[in-house]
Amino acid sequence: MPSVAIIGAGPAGLTAAYELEKLGFSPTLLEADRQVGGLSRTVDYRGYRFDIGGHRFFSKIPLINDLWREILGDEFLVRPRLSRIYYRGRFFDYPxxxxxxxxxxxxxxxxxxxxxxxxxxxxxxxxxxxxxxxxxxxxxxxxxxxxxxxxxxxxxxxxxxxxxxxxxxxxxxxxxxxxxxxxxxxxxxxxxxxxxxxxLIDEFHYPRLGPGQMWERCRDLLSMRGCKTIGDVRVNRVRHARRRVEAIYGATSEGQIVEMNADNFLSTMPLRELIESMDPAPPDIVIEAARSLRYRDYLTVVLIVARADVFPDNWIYIHAPEVKVGRVQNYKNWSPEMTPDPARTSLGFEYFLWENDAEWNWPDRRLIELAVSEGARIGLLDPREVEDGAVVRARKAYPIYDHGYRRSLAVIREYLDGFENLQTIGRNGLHRYNNQDHSMLTGVYAARNLAGERHDVWSVNTEMEYHEETDATKGDRLHPVRNLPPGG
Ligand SMILES: Cc1cc2nc3c(=O)[nH]c(=O)nc-3n(C[C@H](O)[C@H](O)[C@H](O)COP(=O)(O)OP(=O)(O)OC[C@H]3O[C@@H](n4cnc5c(N)ncnc54)[C@H](O)[C@@H]3O)c2cc1C
Structure with missing residues (x-):
């Protein structure tokens, strides 16, 4: 079978690998982080587990619901959903x-x-x-x-x-x-x-130990079937010739260079970085288009509060303009197993920032102070109850749809379409505001393309998006939830 290298072990890359393995391939994943799951990973701080955001598992795509169940079995919880909006000193039910x-x-x-x-x-x-x-x-x-x-x-x-x-x-x-x-x-x-x-659906599915459990399990299943995931390698060079990618190169955090040759390549890295890694470099117009793509960065300040019940919601949207925090998560309401001590609560204060904002570069201690003071200001906590805190930063969490992004994507896509053995997939690989399900579907499609099928990964979650979804009778589905304000 031809060899396949996949850049990124988030939901899209891991799903592509999972599907490829079923089709008889033996793919290898290169992942920049030490952990798998990408934006859908679960971070563990002193036994307190938390998401980058809160990740509901919902999809109208039967294929994806089946995959989730196949990978995680009975480790899914069905959780009641409660979310409210805080605005003008009041809480409004949401929806x-x-x-x-x-x-x-x-x-x-x-x-x-x-x-x-x-x-x-x-x-x-x-x-x-x-x-x-x-x-x-x-x-x-x-x-x-x-x-x-x-x-x-x-x-x-x-x-x-x-x-x-x-x-x-x-x-x-x-x-x-x-x-x-x-x-x-x-x-x-x-x-x-x-x-x-x-x-208005008020329940959703959630893995017992957070979304990262899904992706760690997927990596383990792949490993048992002989497919390797190599962590701590950030790909920074994609060597190509005659319309084919020949090799990718990356570096570990200790500076060691890793080279990987393959017959086919799938990439989930942000398009801007992929284009900047191409060697030889693409025409200027393509580089300019890639550089014009914008991304919103995101950080979570997790506070550990010495109180069993702080608020009943899974999360609260903070519309109030007088504070910077955008959303507050209460992880034990997603799954009780996210907090090791039932007498305590861990809250996630979510800040949407640009990498070059001053706050992005503040020391963690200052960010924790900000979250404590904003939490107190909106009446969620008493600062004396806060015992500890941690900060997790996620770059390029949101691909931005500004007025120029479509034009830029068209230029980039035309360039990438010229390669016979490279497909880009996933949220940042397509610069598409995808949840896990659509990110995963692009992985499945790319895998099947290598087996001879013809799918257009760029059209997932666009005009064709509900073809699979309307056909929901074909499969048992988890609960779909549509979110009025941005969910993830
Ligand atoms: C705040 C927030 C809340 C969300 N809530 C939900 C939700 O409730 N439900 C839901 O289904 N989805 C939600 N999502 C969306 C979900 O996180 C994404 O759709 C999903 O993780 C995208 O998967 P992906 O594999 O395409 O990309 P990512 O998750 O971004 O994974 C890409 C992987 O590639 C790696 N990588 C990048 N560059 C390189 C490189 N150069 N070399 C090697 N590796 C590289 C990254 O480290 C990462 O692990 C949310 C997202 C956010 C930000």
Whole structure:
């Protein structure tokens, strides 16, 4: 069988390897980190386990649900979902519930929201190029400002007018205020096509020991079947000639150079880095396109609090503009086994930043102080209860959909399509705001392409996205959840 080298042992790379092994290949993975799972890994700090974000396992793709079960067996928990929005000193249920929203906002504000919605119906923005226009047209300007603008700008770090409407269309899809109110009032679970409405599902699946358990198990299964995952090797050079990649080179954290030759290559590394690693270098226009791709970086400050129950939610969205924190996770509410001591709680304060922001480079101690003071400010904790903290930084956590990204991707894609034996997959490998399921599906498709099938990995989670999903009757599915504000 031809040999295959895979760059990155996150969900996309590991799933590709898993599928390839089934197809008779024996792939090898090179991973920059010492741990597998990428953004879906679980970090362990003194026995306190936490995600980079909180990772719900939901998919409308039967193939992916089957894979999850195949890999993890009965290690999945079904968890109740509770999430709220903190805004103007109050907590709002999320998804929004009519009575709770009206009580929180007051009758006058509710009236204003209604009028603003009517205005948007009568005189919508003529164009829907950006996130603000797209959301205001469906929910009215007022609701957009309350429940979308501040949080979205925290996550993306750019004004909503600079975020492409593609993103709203991908994440919010067909939901409108009318539909949201109808669901909130009547609890109706049917959408226009008679399918299950995906917004209000209040349970999700989660591995007993966090999402990293899935990916560590996948690596172990691969290893038992003879497929190696080599950690601590960051690929930084991709040597090619005559439309074929010949070898990839990486370095360990101690500076040792690793070379790997293969017949075929799959890459999940961020497109910008991949293009900059190509040797010989691509034409200037391709390099410029790659350099124009932007990514939002992300860090979590985990606080260990000496209290058994801090709040009942899995996570809380912090829309309040007076604090920098964007979301707070309560990991024991994802799985009790995420915290070793039931008398204590570990909370994750999530900050969305740019790598060159001052806060990104603050020492951990200062970031922990920030989280403690913001946690106290919004009334979640008493600083005297905080016993310890840890910080985990994740670069390039969010591929950004600004107004130029599509053009840049088209240039990069045309260049990469010229290679006979290189496929890029996954979230940053396609610069696509994918959850695990779509990232994994690109891995499955790339593997099957090597076995002679023809799939377009670039179209996953775009126009074809619900082909598999509408065919949900074919497989038993885990619970789908659609998230109004950005989930991951
Ligand atoms: C805050 C947050 C919350 C999220 N919540 C959810 C959720 O609830 N549910 C869900 O399904 N998904 C969620 N996601 C999305 C999920 O994390 C991603 O879809 C998934 O991890 C993408 O998998 P991937 O393999 O494409 O990329 P990654 O997870 O980014 O993995 C890529 C791997 O490649 C490695 N790598 C990169 N460059 C190199 C290199 N040069 N050499 C070697 N190795 C390299 C990286 O170290 C990494 O391990 C969330 C994401 C974030 C950021």
């Amino acid at each position: 929004l519930r009519a009575a709770n929203a009206v009580a929180g906002l007051g009758p006058m504000e509710t009236l204003r929201i209604g009028l603003s919605y009517l205005r948007a119906q009568i005189k919508p923005h003529a164009e829907e190029h950006n996130f603000e226009q797209w959301v205001s047209n469906r929910f009215g300007e007022r609701l957009y400002r309350i429940f979308f603008k501040t949080y979205t700008e925290k996550v993306w770090g750019i004004p909503c007018t600079e975020i492409s409407a593609d993103w709203a269309a991908q994440r919010i899809k067909n939901l409108s205020l009318r539909e949201a109110v109808r669901q909130a009032l009547f609890g109706d679970r049917r959408d226009r096509d008679g399918g299950i409405v995906t917004t």
